Amino acid sequence: MEQRVHKRTTQQLQVVYQVVCQSCSHPTADDVYLWARRILLRISLGTVYHNLQRLVDEGKIGVLSFGDRIARYDPTTVDHAHLVCRHCGLVQDVVLDPRVLGAGLKFLTRSGYTIFSHSFVAYGLCPACEKGCSGTLQTV
Amino acid sequence: MEQRVHKRTTQQLQVVYQVVCQSCSHPTADDVYLWARRILLRISLGTVYHNLQRLVDEGKIGVLSFGDRIARYDPTTVDHAHLVCRHCGLVQDVVLDPRVLGAGLKFLTRSGYTIFSHSFVAYGLCPACEKGCSGTLQTV
DNA sequence: CTCGGTGCAAAGGGTTTGCATACAT
DNA sequence: ATGTATGCAAACCCTTTGCACCGAG
Numbered sequence: 292m293e294q295r296v297h298k299r300t301t302q303q304l305q306v307v308y309q310v311v312c313q314s315c316s317h318p319t320a321d322d323v324y325l326w327a328r329r330i331l332l333r334i335s336l337g338t339v340y341h342n343l344q345r346l347v348d349e350g351k352i353g354v355l356s357f358g359d360r361i362a363r364y365d366p367t368t369v370d371h372a373h374l375v376c377r378h379c380g381l382v383q384d385v386v387l388d389p390r391v392l393g394a395g396l397k398f399l400t401r402s403g404y405t406i407f408s409h410s411f412v413a414y415g416l417c418p419a420c421e422k423g424c425s426g427t428l429q430t431v
Numbered sequence: 432m433e434q435r436v437h438k439r440t441t442q443q444l445q446v447v448y449q450v451v452c453q454s455c456s457h458p459t460a461d462d463v464y465l466w467a468r469r470i471l472l473r474i475s476l477g478t479v480y481h482n483l484q485r486l487v488d489e490g491k492i493g494v495l496s497f498g499d500r501i502a503r504y505d506p507t508t509v510d511h512a513h514l515v516c517r518h519c520g521l522v523q524d525v526v527l528d529p530r531v532l533g534a535g536l537k538f539l540t541r542s543g544y545t546i547f548s549h550s551f552v553a554y555g556l557c558p559a560c561e562k563g564c565s566g567t568l569q570t571v
Numbered sequence: 572c573t574c575g576g577t578g579c580a581a582a583g584g585g586t587t588t589g590c591a592t593a594c595a596t
Numbered sequence: 597a598t599g600t601a602t603g604c605a606a607a608c609c610c611t612t613t614g615c616a617c618c619g620a621g
Contacts, residue, residue: 334602335605336603337587340585358495358550361584377547388534395532403561406514407517407555408554410550413539416544418543418544441576475579476578477579481577
């Protein structure tokens with residue numbers, strides 16, 4: 292099974308990757324599209340999706356999903372968890388204590404499963420939102 | 432703020448709840464629809480969605496999402512994690528060691544967040560699939 | 572009798588796909 | 597010159613919404 296398709300490095304691919312990497316948050320495909328258009332005026336949303344998919348397949352970026360059917364892309368590919376603020380929507384990376392995570396995964400493998408990957412997401416209020424606006428929670 | 436809307440108990444609501452509870456897996460809305468139609472021939476997909484949503488809002492069932500933009504419904508509302516088999520798609524409940532989970536959450540709250548809920552999902556091969564068919568992995 | 576629920580179908584909205592053209596190699 | 601990537605737009609698909617009718621309370 293050899294790599295028979297010769298992949299090309301296009302401007303669009305580079306811009307999409309650059310936008311995801313420079314994003315301080317965890318951008319959606321549309322976020323990436325909006326930013327990419329500031330650099331490549333004629334880039335299309337389809338191309339953005341195509342290149343995001345390719346980058347994910349190549350392991351260069353990660354995809355996330357928080358149950359709202361909207362994919363979010365993540366430049367950080369190392370093992371980490373996410374904190375999602377129910378009020379402002381902020382998504383923050385968190386590096387979990389490896390001992391804790393290791394214990395959790397060991398617990399799971401004991402059940403006979405082989406585990407490739409995992410996802411840990413905590414939903415709550417970020418420090419800023421907890422102070423200011425306690426009470427009006429975002430639905431979902 | 433009082434409960435001004437009087438909610439009614441309909442056959443459709445009861446059937447939807449019954450189907451989710453009796454389901455051995457974590458059914459999608461369509462799964463529930465298919466099963467419910469065996470009991471209530473004329474139930475519509477819209478009604479199934481409506482009642483699933485209501486049951487979730489009332490905390491009687493849970494919703495899950497494994498990144499494939501398809502909602503799955505879960506009769507188990509107590510705290511638990513999920514194992515998803517990449518090969519056969521089986522979704523299995525797992526009760527994590529409370530000490531491990533507690534340690535993980537304590538680690539997170541130390542960062543200043545207030546945590547309401549969390550989700551832990553592990554992806555891999557279930558024991559059955561690991562034996563039989565190693566090699567042909569499901570995409571995603 | 573009331574008004575919330577149902578069934579049906581159309582609309583939404585994020586993502587994917589098809590196709591002629593552009594361009595990296 | 598070759599054939600992959602692009603841009604555009606239509607198709608997909610799960611879910612939500614609108615509306616006239618039904619039926620639980």
